Amino acid sequence: MRENRGQVSLEYILIFSISLILLIAFTLPMAEKSVESTLDVSDAIEVKSNLAEISRAIMQVYGEGQGSRHTIHVTSQKSIRVNVDEDSLSSDLRLKDGTYKRIKINHASKLKESFIQLSRGENTVVVEWPTGSESMVIYTKLF
Numbered sequence: 295m296r297e298n299r300g301q302v303s304l305e306y307i308l309i310f311s312i313s314l315i316l317l318i319a320f321t322l323p324m325a326e327k328s329v330e331s332t333l334d335v336s337d338a339i340e341v342k343s344n345l346a347e348i349s350r351a352i353m354q355v356y357g358e359g360q361g362s363r364h365t366i367h368v369t370s371q372k373s374i375r376v377n378v379d380e381d382s383l384s385s386d387l388r389l390k391d392g393t394y395k396r397i398k399i400n401h402a403s404k405l406k407e408s409f410i411q412l413s414r415g416e417n418t419v420v421v422e423w424p425t426g427s428e429s430m431v432i433y434t435k436l437f
Contacts, residue, residue: 330391333390337372337389338395342397345383345397346399348368349399349401351366351419352401356402358423360426361425363422366421367417368412370412370414370415374387375410376410376412377409381400382401383399404429405431408432419435
């Protein structure tokens, strides 16, 4: 009788171990994809928030007219290139799967087509419309 109990316990442990390995083999990749998607959404929200903050500064300077200047501080978790157009700001965000997503915010301004580079960490962005100038200027200030 004792041998049967030992054999049943060994079979139970073996079946449980195989079931656990199969469960991990199928759920771990799905969990990893879910985490990557969540991180991509978080990064996209951060970039969109930074673009919206810069856009508000642009619209404020545009509204105040020539001779106005506005300085903002933007914190970025990663280095991004912000493309500046007369009517929009955009940035291409690299996702975890290697593809890119364009994030775009519209605004009204007198900006020429250019770009600014936001580095990782704290950035100082200056938007100004010099007196007597036809167009506004946007740039980052180094500490």
